[in-house]
Amino acid sequence: MVVYLIGAGPGDPELITLKAVKALNKADVVIYDRLANEELLNHAKDAKLIYVGKKAGQHYKSQKEINQILIDNGKTNPIVVRLKGGDPFVFGRGGEEILSLIEENISFEVIPGITSSIGVPTSIGLPLTHRKISTSFTVITGHEDPTKKEKQVKWDYTADTLIILMGIGNIKENTKEIMQHKDPKTPACVIENGTLPNEKIIFGTLENIADKEINTPAILIVGNVIEVYKTIKKFKDDNTQQ
Numbered sequence: 001m002v003v004y005l006i007g008a009g010p011g012d013p014e015l016i017t018l019k020a021v022k023a024l025n026k027a028d029v030v031i032y033d034r035l036a037n038e039e040l041l042n043h044a045k046d047a048k049l050i051y052v053g054k055k056a057g058q059h060y061k062s063q064k065e066i067n068q069i070l071i072d073n074g075k076t077n078p079i080v081v082r083l084k085g086g087d088p089f090v091f092g093r094g095g096e097e098i099l100s101l102i103e104e105n106i107s108f109e110v111i112p113g114i115t116s117s118i119g120v121p122t123s124i125g126l127p128l129t130h131r132k133i134s135t136s137f138t139v140i141t142g143h144e145d146p147t148k149k150e151k152q153v154k155w156d157y158t159a160d161t162l163i164i165l166m167g168i169g170n171i172k173e174n175t176k177e178i179m180q181h182k183d184p185k186t187p188a189c190v191i192e193n194g195t196l197p198n199e200k201i202i203f204g205t206l207e208n209i210a211d212k213e214i215n216t217p218a219i220l221i222v223g224n225v226i227e228v229y230k231t232i233k234k235f236k237d238d239n240t241q242q
Protein backbone atom coordinates (compact mmCIF):
# COMPACT_ATOMS: atom_id res chain seq x y z
CA MET A 1 0.00 0.00 0.00
CA VAL A 2 1.34 3.39 -0.95
CA VAL A 3 0.17 6.98 -1.32
CA TYR A 4 1.82 8.90 -4.16
CA LEU A 5 1.91 12.65 -3.64
CA ILE A 6 2.15 13.96 -7.19
CA GLY A 7 2.78 17.37 -8.70
CA ALA A 8 0.41 17.91 -11.64
CA GLY A 9 2.40 20.79 -13.11
CA PRO A 10 1.25 24.37 -13.71
CA GLY A 11 -1.82 23.74 -15.89
CA ASP A 12 -0.98 22.40 -19.37
CA PRO A 13 -1.70 18.66 -19.03
CA GLU A 14 1.46 17.82 -20.98
CA LEU A 15 3.61 19.42 -18.29
CA ILE A 16 3.55 16.40 -15.96
CA THR A 17 6.35 13.87 -15.46
CA LEU A 18 6.35 10.38 -16.96
CA LYS A 19 6.75 8.98 -13.47
CA ALA A 20 3.55 10.74 -12.38
CA VAL A 21 1.63 9.41 -15.39
CA LYS A 22 2.80 5.86 -14.57
CA ALA A 23 1.54 6.25 -11.00
CA LEU A 24 -1.83 7.59 -12.26
CA ASN A 25 -2.12 4.62 -14.65
CA LYS A 26 -2.03 2.16 -11.77
CA ALA A 27 -3.98 4.20 -9.18
CA ASP A 28 -7.01 2.75 -7.39
CA VAL A 29 -8.02 6.15 -6.01
CA VAL A 30 -7.11 9.70 -7.10
CA ILE A 31 -7.67 12.58 -4.68
CA TYR A 32 -7.30 15.82 -6.62
CA ASP A 33 -7.34 19.61 -6.26
CA ARG A 34 -8.81 22.53 -8.20
CA LEU A 35 -5.49 23.50 -9.79
CA ALA A 36 -4.70 20.01 -11.09
CA ASN A 37 -5.88 19.88 -14.72
CA GLU A 38 -8.86 17.48 -14.90
CA GLU A 39 -7.60 16.14 -18.25
CA LEU A 40 -4.91 14.34 -16.25
CA LEU A 41 -7.60 12.12 -14.75
CA ASN A 42 -7.78 10.36 -18.14
CA HIS A 43 -4.50 8.68 -17.13
CA ALA A 44 -6.35 7.02 -14.24
CA LYS A 45 -9.18 5.33 -16.12
CA ASP A 46 -10.05 2.69 -13.51
CA ALA A 47 -9.59 4.81 -10.41
CA LYS A 48 -12.17 6.18 -8.02
CA LEU A 49 -11.95 9.99 -8.21
CA ILE A 50 -12.30 12.20 -5.14
CA TYR A 51 -12.38 15.98 -5.63
CA VAL A 52 -11.23 17.97 -2.59
CA GLY A 53 -10.86 21.45 -4.09
CA LYS A 54 -13.07 24.50 -3.97
CA LYS A 55 -15.99 24.96 -6.37
CA ALA A 56 -18.34 27.95 -6.48
CA GLY A 57 -21.08 27.53 -3.88
CA GLN A 58 -19.70 24.24 -2.55
CA HIS A 59 -18.13 23.42 0.76
CA TYR A 60 -14.36 23.66 0.76
CA LYS A 61 -12.61 20.77 2.51
CA SER A 62 -10.33 21.80 5.34
CA GLN A 63 -6.74 20.52 5.39
CA LYS A 64 -7.70 18.35 8.38
CA GLU A 65 -10.51 16.75 6.37
CA ILE A 66 -8.19 16.19 3.39
CA ASN A 67 -5.58 14.56 5.64
CA GLN A 68 -8.26 12.22 6.98
CA ILE A 69 -9.44 11.31 3.45
CA LEU A 70 -5.82 10.47 2.57
CA ILE A 71 -5.44 8.32 5.68
CA ASP A 72 -8.75 6.48 5.18
CA ASN A 73 -7.98 5.74 1.53
CA GLY A 74 -4.31 4.98 2.20
CA LYS A 75 -5.33 2.28 4.69
CA THR A 76 -7.87 0.58 2.42
CA ASN A 77 -6.48 0.83 -1.14
CA PRO A 78 -3.27 -0.56 -2.67
CA ILE A 79 -2.40 2.59 -4.67
CA VAL A 80 -3.65 6.07 -3.84
CA VAL A 81 -2.65 9.19 -5.79
CA ARG A 82 -2.86 12.62 -4.24
CA LEU A 83 -2.71 14.97 -7.25
CA LYS A 84 -1.83 18.60 -6.55
CA GLY A 85 -1.28 21.63 -8.81
CA GLY A 86 2.31 22.60 -9.57
CA ASP A 87 4.76 20.98 -7.16
CA PRO A 88 3.32 19.48 -3.97
CA PHE A 89 5.97 21.10 -1.77
CA VAL A 90 5.68 24.68 -3.06
CA PHE A 91 2.76 26.27 -1.21
CA GLY A 92 0.95 22.96 -1.64
CA ARG A 93 0.73 21.82 1.99
CA GLY A 94 2.32 18.56 0.83
CA GLY A 95 4.52 18.45 3.93
CA GLU A 96 1.48 18.47 6.22
CA GLU A 97 -0.14 15.66 4.25
CA ILE A 98 3.02 13.52 4.44
CA LEU A 99 3.32 14.12 8.21
CA SER A 100 -0.26 12.96 8.73
CA LEU A 101 0.47 9.75 6.72
CA ILE A 102 3.60 9.14 8.80
CA GLU A 103 1.56 9.39 12.01
CA GLU A 104 -0.55 6.50 10.73
CA ASN A 105 2.48 4.55 9.46
CA ILE A 106 1.28 4.74 5.82
CA SER A 107 3.96 4.46 3.11
CA PHE A 108 4.28 7.31 0.64
CA GLU A 109 6.30 8.52 -2.32
CA VAL A 110 6.59 12.10 -3.55
CA ILE A 111 6.77 12.75 -7.31
CA PRO A 112 7.80 16.35 -8.02
CA GLY A 113 5.92 18.59 -10.42
CA ILE A 114 6.77 21.74 -12.37
CA THR A 115 5.84 24.52 -10.00
CA SER A 116 3.85 27.41 -11.45
CA SER A 117 6.34 29.77 -9.78
CA ILE A 118 9.04 28.72 -12.26
CA GLY A 119 7.17 26.85 -15.00
CA VAL A 120 4.70 29.66 -15.77
CA PRO A 121 7.32 32.39 -16.42
CA THR A 122 9.64 29.93 -18.16
CA SER A 123 6.90 28.73 -20.50
CA ILE A 124 6.31 32.25 -21.83
CA GLY A 125 10.07 32.87 -22.22
CA LEU A 126 10.57 35.05 -19.13
CA PRO A 127 14.01 34.26 -17.64
CA LEU A 128 14.09 34.44 -13.82
CA THR A 129 17.86 34.88 -13.73
CA HIS A 130 19.83 36.71 -16.39
CA ARG A 131 23.54 37.57 -16.47
CA LYS A 132 24.19 41.14 -15.24
CA ILE A 133 20.47 41.65 -14.44
CA SER A 134 19.29 38.99 -12.01
CA THR A 135 21.48 36.70 -9.92
CA SER A 136 18.72 35.47 -7.63
CA PHE A 137 15.00 34.95 -7.26
CA THR A 138 12.66 34.47 -4.32
CA VAL A 139 9.24 32.84 -4.29
CA ILE A 140 6.89 34.38 -1.72
CA THR A 141 3.33 33.84 -0.60
CA GLY A 142 1.16 36.90 -1.08
CA HIS A 143 -1.42 35.51 1.32
CA GLU A 144 0.19 34.54 4.59
CA ASP A 145 -1.84 32.50 7.07
CA PRO A 146 -3.88 35.24 8.80
CA THR A 147 -4.03 33.24 12.06
CA LYS A 148 -0.23 33.55 12.61
CA LYS A 149 0.74 35.55 15.69
CA GLU A 150 3.67 37.21 13.92
CA LYS A 151 4.05 37.72 10.17
CA GLN A 152 7.01 35.91 8.57
CA VAL A 153 6.71 37.75 5.26
CA LYS A 154 8.49 41.08 5.75
CA TRP A 155 8.78 42.04 2.05
CA ASP A 156 12.41 43.17 2.51
CA TYR A 157 13.74 40.59 0.04
CA THR A 158 17.04 41.35 -1.62
CA ALA A 159 16.62 38.92 -4.55
CA ASP A 160 16.67 40.59 -7.98
CA THR A 161 13.48 38.82 -9.09
CA LEU A 162 10.45 38.33 -6.86
CA ILE A 163 7.78 35.76 -7.69
CA ILE A 164 4.59 36.12 -5.66
CA LEU A 165 1.99 33.34 -5.53
CA MET A 166 -1.52 33.68 -4.12
CA GLY A 167 -1.00 37.45 -4.08
CA ILE A 168 -3.70 38.92 -6.30
CA GLY A 169 -6.27 39.45 -3.54
CA ASN A 170 -3.70 41.50 -1.60
CA ILE A 171 -1.84 42.98 -4.57
CA LYS A 172 -2.33 46.61 -3.48
CA GLU A 173 -0.99 46.00 0.05
CA ASN A 174 1.81 43.70 -1.15
CA THR A 175 3.15 46.07 -3.83
CA LYS A 176 3.01 48.94 -1.34
CA GLU A 177 5.16 46.90 1.04
CA ILE A 178 7.64 45.93 -1.69
CA MET A 179 7.98 49.60 -2.69
CA GLN A 180 9.47 50.25 0.76
CA HIS A 181 12.45 48.19 -0.43
CA LYS A 182 12.46 48.45 -4.25
CA ASP A 183 12.12 51.33 -6.73
CA PRO A 184 8.41 51.92 -7.56
CA LYS A 185 9.40 52.04 -11.26
CA THR A 186 10.68 48.42 -11.11
CA PRO A 187 9.00 46.44 -13.90
CA ALA A 188 6.23 44.09 -12.77
CA CYS A 189 4.08 41.62 -14.63
CA VAL A 190 1.21 39.28 -13.90
CA ILE A 191 0.63 35.98 -15.67
CA GLU A 192 -2.94 34.70 -15.43
CA ASN A 193 -3.83 31.06 -16.17
CA GLY A 194 -0.25 30.30 -17.16
CA THR A 195 0.33 27.48 -19.71
CA LEU A 196 -3.44 27.25 -20.37
CA PRO A 197 -5.38 28.35 -23.48
CA ASN A 198 -6.77 31.40 -21.60
CA GLU A 199 -3.32 32.58 -20.46
CA LYS A 200 -2.97 36.37 -20.17
CA ILE A 201 0.09 38.53 -19.51
CA ILE A 202 -0.28 41.98 -17.96
CA PHE A 203 2.62 44.44 -17.77
CA GLY A 204 3.19 47.37 -15.44
CA THR A 205 5.47 48.61 -12.72
CA LEU A 206 5.45 48.11 -8.98
CA GLU A 207 3.54 51.37 -8.56
CA ASN A 208 0.74 50.64 -11.06
CA ILE A 209 0.34 46.86 -11.54
CA ALA A 210 -2.30 46.72 -8.76
CA ASP A 211 -4.58 49.03 -10.78
CA LYS A 212 -4.89 46.54 -13.66
CA GLU A 213 -7.77 44.10 -14.09
CA ILE A 214 -6.48 40.69 -13.03
CA ASN A 215 -8.14 37.27 -12.83
CA THR A 216 -6.92 34.26 -10.87
CA PRO A 217 -5.00 31.99 -10.71
CA ALA A 218 -2.15 34.35 -11.38
CA ILE A 219 1.42 35.03 -10.33
CA LEU A 220 3.06 38.40 -9.91
CA ILE A 221 6.67 38.86 -10.99
CA VAL A 222 8.77 41.88 -10.06
CA GLY A 223 12.21 42.66 -11.47
CA ASN A 224 14.29 43.97 -14.36
CA VAL A 225 14.24 40.56 -16.10
CA ILE A 226 10.83 41.66 -17.38
CA GLU A 227 12.63 44.08 -19.72
CA VAL A 228 14.58 41.11 -21.16
CA TYR A 229 11.30 39.27 -21.57
CA LYS A 230 9.78 42.17 -23.52
CA THR A 231 12.50 41.69 -26.19
CA ILE A 232 11.86 37.95 -26.28
CA LYS A 233 8.10 38.50 -26.50
CA LYS A 234 8.44 41.01 -29.32
CA PHE A 235 10.40 38.48 -31.37
CA LYS A 236 7.81 35.79 -30.64
CA ASP A 237 4.87 38.12 -31.49
CA ASP A 238 6.51 39.35 -34.72
CA ASN A 239 7.15 35.80 -35.85
CA THR A 240 3.69 34.50 -34.95
CA GLN A 241 1.96 37.22 -36.96
CA GLN A 242 3.83 36.32 -40.19
Ligand SMILES: C[S@@+](CC[C@H](N)C(=O)[O-])C[C@H]1O[C@@H](n2cnc3c(N)ncnc32)[C@H](O)[C@@H]1O
Pocket residue numbers: 010011035084085086087088089090091092114115116117120164165166167191192193194195196217218219
Ligand atom coordinates in the same frame (compact mmCIF):
# COMPACT_ATOMS: atom_id res chain seq x y z
C1 LIG B 1 -1.91 27.22 -3.37
S1 LIG B 1 -0.73 27.79 -4.48
C2 LIG B 1 -0.18 26.27 -5.15
C3 LIG B 1 1.11 26.37 -5.90
C4 LIG B 1 1.53 25.08 -6.53
N1 LIG B 1 1.83 24.08 -5.55
C5 LIG B 1 2.72 25.26 -7.46
O1 LIG B 1 3.81 24.74 -7.19
O2 LIG B 1 2.53 25.90 -8.49
C6 LIG B 1 -1.75 28.45 -5.75
C7 LIG B 1 -1.13 29.62 -6.47
O3 LIG B 1 -0.25 29.19 -7.49
C8 LIG B 1 -0.28 30.09 -8.57
N2 LIG B 1 -0.69 29.37 -9.78
C9 LIG B 1 -0.97 28.06 -9.86
N3 LIG B 1 -1.24 27.70 -11.13
C10 LIG B 1 -1.13 28.82 -11.88
C11 LIG B 1 -1.26 29.12 -13.26
N4 LIG B 1 -1.57 28.18 -14.15
N5 LIG B 1 -1.07 30.39 -13.67
C12 LIG B 1 -0.74 31.35 -12.79
N6 LIG B 1 -0.58 31.13 -11.48
C13 LIG B 1 -0.77 29.91 -11.02
C14 LIG B 1 -1.26 31.20 -8.20
O4 LIG B 1 -0.53 32.26 -7.60
C15 LIG B 1 -2.13 30.50 -7.19
O5 LIG B 1 -2.74 31.42 -6.32
